[in-house]
Amino acid sequence: MNTFQRLLAALFLLGGSLALIGTALQDEAKRVELPPPHVPAPVHDGRPEMLEGWESMECADCHREIASEWAGTLHAMAWVDPTYQDAIANKRRPQSCYGCHIPQPLNLSAFGGKPRPRNPETTPSDETRHHGVSCLSCHLGPDDTMLGPYESDPENEISPAHKSKKGEAFGGKLGDALCINCHRTNVGPVIGIAKDFEVTRQADKGLSCVGCHMSEVERSAAVETLEDGTTKASPVRLGRSHALQTPRDPAFLAEAFGLDAQTTATGAELLITNQAAHRVPGLKSRSMTFVVKSLDGAGEVLGEATLVIDSRAYLPVDGLLPIAVASKTAPAKLEVVATHDWTGVKAPVEFINKVIELK
Ligand code: HEC
Ligand code: HEC
Ligand code: HEC
Ligand code: HEC
Ligand code: HEC
Structure with missing residues (x-):
């Protein structure tokens, strides 16, 4: 240029x-026309294809498809990513690099603040680092409730595995806040591109991070295997693929x-x-x-x-x-x-x- x-x-x-x-x-x-979501993600760059051991995550018992999609993204790999590990290896204060790579549940703190790293003393050890930007980072709300896009509907509950509630960070006015929280800052090799999205008021044009990066899918969000070996599926609804649309595709x-x-x-x-x-x-x-x-x-x-x-x-x-x-x-x-x-x-x-x- x-x-x-x-x-x-x-x-x-x-x-x-x-x-x-x-x-x-x-x-x-x-x-932007979204190509079909990739599982595993289209990685040909030395990063693992899937996060090791994702099948044994608790959430995968019922949300297997969503968990497999997530496991192929750099959200799952945010801690184990060799590029990230190389970058923090010679840092004097690597802790300053933990907040967005192993974040505490964002819904528990106010949006807009600095994401804080998980504390090894209060989180089960496998989840503490290995799971990077984990399910709980985005979905855990107060009172052990899973916040998501759906209004809670007791009649549809196939299992009382957890309480569910519509979270204000899923759809609606605050729909981009979750993503923006971690993607607006210049740090290390990263350019805080979510700042552009805010400054140029892209939401006013009806655009959203989720709209371009998580394809719509119609399916049962949860399928549970019961003790007698049969399965029970939640109703088919419109949801989103967790296989992030990435520039590596x-x-x-x-x-x-x-x-x-x-x-x-x-x-x-x-x-x-x-x-x-x-x-x-x-x-x-x-x-x-x-x-x-x-x-x-x-x-x-x-x-x-x-x-x-x-x-x-x-x-x-x-x-x-x-x-x-x-x-x-x-x-x-x-x-x-x-x-x-x-x-x-x-x-x-x-x-x-x-x-x-x-x-
Ligand atoms: C404010 C949140 C935040 C903090 C704090 C943070 N990162 Fe990141 N990091 C990100 C995001 C978001 C990405 C993904 C950006 C992308 O793919 O465009 C990322 C990706 C990376 C990558 C992968 C780059 C690649 O080539 O794929 C490396 C390496 C990295 N960060 C290093 C660091 C280092 C070193 C620090 C501490 C100095 C740090 N990060 C702190 C948000 C953060
Ligand atoms: C025993 C089965 C089971 C397990 C284990 C489970 N869930 Fe769920 N989950 C469900 C069911 C059933 C629904 C309701 C789906 C529906 O109605 O479409 C649900 C819904 C959700 C929702 C949507 C909430 C809403 O109101 O929009 C989120 C988010 C969620 N689960 C996250 C998780 C996470 C994270 C874990 C792991 C910590 C987990 N779930 C473990 C069965 C389970
Ligand atoms: C808790 C912080 C955090 C949140 C919340 C978050 N991200 Fe990320 N995101 C990251 C980090 C860290 C990486 C890169 C990890 C690495 O490269 O090691 C990343 C990577 C990405 C990538 C690059 C994927 C690739 O394969 O190159 C995309 C796209 C992305 N995020 C979109 C989103 C969207 C959309 C949302 C909202 C639904 C979101 N992010 C929410 C921290 C976050
Ligand atoms: C109109 C569609 C669209 C919207 C809305 C959108 N993106 Fe993107 N995004 C793209 C495309 C296309 C790419 C691939 C080109 C690139 O890498 O910049 C991309 C790339 C990215 C990357 C990877 C950048 C890199 O170079 O590693 C991240 C991270 C990301 N987007 C996050 C977000 C977040 C966070 C939001 C909301 C604040 C958002 N995007 C909104 C279309 C969109
Ligand atoms: C980076 C943040 C992020 C992470 C990490 C994440 N999710 Fe989600 N999840 C979302 C968003 C955003 C939506 C809602 C999209 C919409 O409909 O607006 C969603 C939707 C859901 C839903 C509702 C059904 C659907 O398909 O939309 C379930 C269930 C769910 N997630 C479970 C999980 C599980 C289990 C994990 C871990 C394996 C996980 N999520 C990881 C952001 C995240």
Whole structure:
């Protein structure tokens, strides 16, 4: 990205008057389409595929499907993640890194505060660290009640395993607060991208973290095996997959970028807009390389240009990054190939490969 593009990007982020151009394009951009949720998560980066021992978790007795989805995410792996363990190994005060990676139940403290780490003395040992961002981190409320998206309905209770109640952090006005609490802070390699979501008022557009990162699924949330070996399932309802949609999944990452092409006096340009509700990327260690070629009608290459998007040269909300490709004769189409590089992968992973006809 050249200095001018960087300046443009900065101005767009500030939400100055130039943002109008970005907004107009954004309105035309299609909504993020969620690919099917992955179980196990699409990991090819040295992190475990599934959290070891998840099957023996108490919650998995009845919420097996949800537990298996969660076990393949970096929420489950937030403590065992080798990248995280490497990062805290040489810290003088690693405790400062515990709050979001092994958090106490967030519903028990007021949202907006700093997440606090679990205390090994008051939590059963396997849950204390191994479970990272655990079921209880998000769901445990006061009085041992599980807070979730459903109104409690005694008639539907198949087992008094626990009390259930609709929590204000699930759906409704506070629906993003749970996620924002941990994802708004710049710390270590992390960019607090949830801050963008707040500052640019994405919720007013009807967008939510859960809406883009946890796909809707219709199913029984709980299936319990009774003593006689038969099973009893809770009623089928609309719920959410806990297999997080992640940028490590090429199909989901592609959804972050709106692509448009136009001819110019010197050739053609690709226009990249942001379809995520926060900047891209969210980690210092990620980069996405776009290689754009202009082609004539017969497919001969006329020109080529490259743009790297990373934490310094990032794609802001409402941003517009042009990639100009010069060519001597008028091109007929642009070929776009984009690859994603991050900590742990052997080689960059392709996530876009398409040809756009020029009008
Ligand atoms: C305020 C909450 C919070 C605190 C405190 C925190 N982290 Fe994290 N950490 C996160 C979040 C959120 C992510 C995931 C970000 C993403 O994937 O975009 C993460 C991910 C990571 C990763 C994985 C990066 C990768 O390449 O996948 C490392 C390493 C890490 N944190 C190190 C640290 C270190 C070191 C500290 C202490 C200095 C720390 N964290 C403290 C929230 C936190
Ligand atoms: C013995 C079976 C059983 C066990 C064990 C169990 N649950 Fe549940 N859970 C249920 C049933 C049944 C429901 C009601 C589902 C419905 O009505 O759709 C439920 C509902 C929930 C809800 C939704 C509450 C709401 O009102 O929206 C959450 C959250 C939840 N459980 C979390 C957990 C967690 C976390 C654990 C582990 C600590 C756990 N459950 C262990 C059976 C169980
Ligand atoms: C208690 C803190 C906490 C909460 C609450 C939380 N996260 Fe995270 N999240 C993390 C940490 C820590 C990581 C990264 C762990 C690592 O890389 O080691 C992470 C990782 C992620 C990732 C990256 C996954 C990947 O595979 O690269 C996504 C996406 C994400 N979280 C979305 C959400 C959404 C959506 C919510 C709300 C439903 C949420 N988070 C709530 C702490 C949290
Ligand atoms: C990062 C926070 C987070 C973690 C960790 C988490 N959940 Fe959830 N869970 C949610 C959110 C958000 C929803 C509700 C989504 C909605 O409908 O708005 C939900 C919904 C549910 C529901 C209701 C049914 C459904 O499909 O929506 C159950 C049951 C549940 N979770 C159980 C669990 C269990 C068991 C675990 C651990 C294996 C777990 N959750 C881990 C955030 C979390
Ligand atoms: C309109 C859909 C959309 C909404 C709303 C949305 N995201 Fe994302 N998110 C994406 C896409 C697409 C990506 C992949 C591109 C990227 O990595 O930035 C992504 C990536 C991420 C990542 C990984 C970033 C990285 O580089 O490691 C995290 C963490 C995340 N989102 C958290 C959140 C949280 C928290 C919220 C709510 C405050 C949220 N997202 C709202 C679409 C969305």
